[in-house]
Amino acid sequence: MVDxxxxxxxxxxxxxxxxxSSLFVFGPMALNHVTGAYKPNAxxxxxxxxxxxxxEDARAQFDVRFYLVAILFIIFDLEAAFLYPWAVSxxxxxxTGWFAMMGFLVELVIGFxxxxxxxxxxxx
Amino acid sequence: MSYAESLSLTLSEVILAAGALVLLxxxxxxxxxxxxxxSWIAVVLLAVAGxxxxxxxxxxxxxQYQADSFAAFAKVLIYFAAGASILIAPRFFQLADGSHMxxxxxxxxxxxxxxxxxxxxxxAGDLLSLYVGLELNSLAAYVLASFMRSDQRSxxxxxxxxxxxxxxxxILLYGISLVYGFTGTTAFDGIAKAYGxxxxxxxxxGLVFVFAGLAFKVSAVPFHMWTPDVYEGAPTPVTTxxxxxxxxxxxxxxxxxxxxxxxxAAHQWQQIVIFAALASTILGGVAAINQTNIKRxxxxxxxxxxxxxxxxxxxxxxxxxxxxxxxxxVYVVMxxxxxxxVLQMRDAEGRPIEAISALAGLSRSxxxxxxxxxxxMFSLAGIPPLFGFWPKFLVFDAAVAVGLLPLAAVGIxxxxxxxxxxxxIVKIIYFDEPGEEVFAANNNVVETGLMxxxxxxxxxxxxxxxxxxxxxxxxxxGSLF
Numbered sequence: 001m002v003d004x005x006x007x008x009x010x011x012x013x014x015x016x017x018x019x020x021s022s023l024f025v026f027g028p029m030a031l032n033h034v035t036g037a038y039k040p041n042a043x044x045x046x047x048x049x050x051x052x053x054x055x056e057d058a059r060a061q062f063d064v065r066f067y068l069v070a071i072l073f074i075i076f077d078l079e080a081a082f083l084y085p086w087a088v089s090x091x092x093x094x095x096t097g098w099f100a101m102m103g104f105l106v107e108l109v110i111g112f113x114x115x116x117x118x119x120x121x122x123x124x
Numbered sequence: 125m126s127y128a129e130s131l132s133l134t135l136s137e138v139i140l141a142a143g144a145l146v147l148l149x150x151x152x153x154x155x156x157x158x159x160x161x162x163s164w165i166a167v168v169l170l171a172v173a174g175x176x177x178x179x180x181x182x183x184x185x186x187x188q189y190q191a192d193s194f195a196a197f198a199k200v201l202i203y204f205a206a207g208a209s210i211l212i213a214p215r216f217f218q219l220a221d222g223s224h225m226x227x228x229x230x231x232x233x234x235x236x237x238x239x240x241x242x243x244x245x246x247x248a249g250d251l252l253s254l255y256v257g258l259e260l261n262s263l264a265a266y267v268l269a270s271f272m273r274s275d276q277r278s279x280x281x282x283x284x285x286x287x288x289x290x291x292x293x294x295i296l297l298y299g300i301s302l303v304y305g306f307t308g309t310t311a312f313d314g315i316a317k318a319y320g321x322x323x324x325x326x327x328x329x330g331l332v333f334v335f336a337g338l339a340f341k342v343s344a345v346p347f348h349m350w351t352p353d354v355y356e357g358a359p360t361p362v363t364t365x366x367x368x369x370x371x372x373x374x375x376x377x378x379x380x381x382x383x384x385x386x387x388x389a390a391h392q393w394q395q396i397v398i399f400a401a402l403a404s405t406i407l408g409g410v411a412a413i414n415q416t417n418i419k420r421x422x423x424x425x426x427x428x429x430x431x432x433x434x435x436x437x438x439x440x441x442x443x444x445x446x447x448x449x450x451x452x453x454v455y456v457v458m459x460x461x462x463x464x465x466v467l468q469m470r471d472a473e474g475r476p477i478e479a480i481s482a483l484a485g486l487s488r489s490x491x492x493x494x495x496x497x498x499x500x501m502f503s504l505a506g507i508p509p510l511f512g513f514w515p516k517f518l519v520f521d522a523a524v525a526v527g528l529l530p531l532a533a534v535g536i537x538x539x540x541x542x543x544x545x546x547x548x549i550v551k552i553i554y555f556d557e558p559g560e561e562v563f564a565a566n567n568n569v570v571e572t573g574l575m576x577x578x579x580x581x582x583x584x585x586x587x588x589x590x591x592x593x594x595x596x597x598x599x600x601x602g603s604l605f
Contacts, residue, residue: 010395012332017346020295020336096127110145117152 068120079108130184133191136173136199137243143169144236151229159229163210166232170203170210170239181603183249187311190249190380197449197600198246198376201456205368206239208460211570212467213361217272219474231271235365238264242373246380251300251310251334254377258296258341261370262289268365269358281357288340288350296337302330312385320388331386335396338381341374344434345403348427355423360476363419364463367426368456375433375452379445382437383604390440397438398531404431405534409541417478418466421545422459425504428542429455435528435535436519442601444522449597451515454503454582458512461578462500464571468493470564477561480549485558493566496579498550503582505546506539511586 086093086101093100115121131138147162154161177196184191210232217227237260244257266289270282304310306326307318319327340347355363382393408428415421433455436448468490469477487494503512516539523532566572581589 006391007395009328009332009392010399012329013336013396013399016332016336021346021349099127107141107145110149114148114152 065123072115072120075108075111079105130189133180133182133184134189134247135179136176137240137247139173139176140169140236140240140243144233144240147233147236148230151233154229156226156229159227159231160214162229163214163227163232166210166236167207169236170207173239173243174200174203185253187313188250188253189244189247191247192603193596194376194380194449194600194603195243195247197596198372198452199243201372201453202239202242202246202369205365205372205456205460206235208464208574209361209365209369210235212364212464212574213359215568215571216359216361216467216476219470219476228271231268234264234268238268238365239369242369245373246376248377248380249312249384251303251312251315251381251385254381255293255297255300258377259293261373262293265289265366265370268362269354271362272359275359277357278359279357281354284350284357285354292337292340292347295333295340299330299333299335299337302326302333304330306330312380315385316387319386323389323392327389328392331389331392332396334381334386335378335393335400338374338378339396339400342371342378342430342434343427344400344430345407345427346400348404348407351427352420352423355426356417356419356478360419360463360467363422364460364467367422367459367463371426371430372452372456375430375437375448379437379448380604383440383445394438394440397434398528401431401434401438402531402534404428404434405538405542406431409538409545412542412545415545416480418469418480418483418549419478421480421549422462422466425542425546426459428538429504432516432519432535432539435523435531438531439519439522439526439528441522441526442598442605443525444519445601445604446594446597447515447518447522449600450518450593453593453597454511454515454586457578457581458500458503461496461575461582462504464575464578465493465497465500467571468563468566468575472562472564474564477563480552482559482561482563483549483552484556484561486553486563488558489562493563493575494553496575497553499579499583501546501549505543507543509584511582511584514587514590 082104083101086097090097143165147165150158151162177199179191181192181196183189213231214227217231241257241260241262241264244253245261248254248257266282266286269285270279272278300310303315306324307315307330309315309318323331336347343351355366358366382390382397386393404427408424408426408431412421412424412428415424429451433448433451436444436451438444439447466478467476469482471477483497486497499510503510506513506516520532520535523529523535580586
């Protein structure tokens with residue numbers, strides 16, 4: 001009797017490959033099918049609070065500058081997120097930690113200077 | 125080990141990262157006028173970083189970063205490919221972009237940053253530093269793929285690469301989290317210890333997901349679907365870069381994960397690698413036959429080549445890994461050479477042509493270019509007098525040595541299928557009637573030099589390098605065992 005359990009990894013690999021690839025082919029199709037049956041009305045379709053109208057003529061213009069601002073916000077927001085745990089544990093990580101964070105901040109400032117110079121922060 | 129000592133072991137990454145940041149400021153203030161200067165400085169930085177690899181070996185940052193001869197070997201290939209991709213870019217962008225704006229100053233900087241990431245990938249001794257390196261490389265690569273913003277295909281390539289690359293990163297991260305959950309560590313030596321005590325079901329799932337993510341990054345079948353689209357849409361110098369440097373980095377990273385971290389589970393990952401190797405060689409060989417676009421054809425060719433390289437990894441021995449490294453060295457040279465040939469396909473105004481049919485009768489108007497094309501195609505097909513034969517022989521030899529005879533047999537059979545489409549291009553160049561398409565003459569010293577150099581290296585003259593190359597790859601592979 002052949003011990004089939006030895007071939008489990010290949011079975012799992014094929015299974016994962018099959019599931020993932022069919023998910024990306026059939027998932028959107030199924031989604032289409034499901035969402036195709038909806039009964040829309042003006043209130044349902046209205047965008048929630050702020051934000052862009054979700055279903056419009058594809059050629060409608062929206063300002064790409066919003067995204068730039070959002071990306072810059074995320075970058076500098078993350079910096080603050082890193083700074084808090086660093087600050088409260090500075091007595092344990094010592095000079096090594098201090099220099100590591102300074103290196104990080106210098107890199108960030110260079111990126112900031114580049115973005116500024118390129119005009120990413122100017123609205124007009 | 126102190127922080128300063130750790131930093132000194134990572135000298136080549138420090139040089140590249142610091143250099144890239146300074147160049148970023150130069151690019152910000154001087155703008156695109158400084159592109160030429162920045163490009164040359166970037167190439168010099170890559171050379172200096174390559175020299176820095178001669179420094180001491182060791183484990184830095186508590187084993188998260190490994191400076192050994194395996195990493196050094198991979199990095200030399202990566203830096204060479206990156207340097208070549210920078211050098212061939214200016215002329216392409218000058219002519220291909222309708223606006224005649226030329227190459228933007230950020231191109232060489234992005235390549236440098238990608239190189240920092242790839243250096244981390246091949247040196248990683250921990251799944252998390254591996255992931256950080258991988259992302260650093262990928263984020264630069266997404267931007268590079270869509271570097272010709274006004275070109276629809278380039279933008280599409282960038283978006284596709286980003287979406288599928290993010291998916292692959294997700295799969296890999298899921299695998300990493302499973303491995304961490306079941307072994308309690310992300311360090312390679314700790315993982316090896318845990319896998320050595322027997323592979324549990326959870327660890328097995330972690331292994332499968334990690335390998336699925338890695339297969340995505342090396343574009344091995346069944347996770348290859350992004351490759352032809354991205355290679356076709358990206359600007360040709362960027363495609364050159366994608367087909368060479370990140371391939372080396374991802375394969376070497378996969379080797380280190382397989383051998384060092386999951387070595388005790390070799391029996392399990394071997395099945396996956398064998399399947400991916402077989403599927404890649406077969407699909408890469410068969411799907412390329414009907415391609416009409418030369419860049420798509422080369423994309424399938426790279427899938428095919430990854431399959432052959434994985435045969436060496438499937439063997440799992442030091443001989444097998446050394447064979448993969450030799451394979452990668454020759455593959456990088458062949459790839460750069462063939463893409464420089466593709467770069468020469470320009471019409472009178474300098475717009476790139478990508479249709480294979482445009483090559484018809486090229487031998488009459490451009491005998492030198494045709495000869496180079498023929499050398500690279502024969503070499504990619506692995507036909508004996510050319511150097512492309514040697515690494516194929518080595519991987520098959522390594523596979524046979526551990527008793528994987530059927531794998532080697534199928535590999536040889538698929539390389540015969542692959543030979544069909546490579547030789548078809550040679551036939552179109554030499555025996556078809558010329559069409560009205562006439563390629564613009566090439567008067568660029570850098571491109572001609574690079575073409576000559578790579579063509580000589582893969583010609584039978586390349587066999588002279590076997591003792592050196594063999595010894596270097598043996599030593600590099602030896603540092604993993």
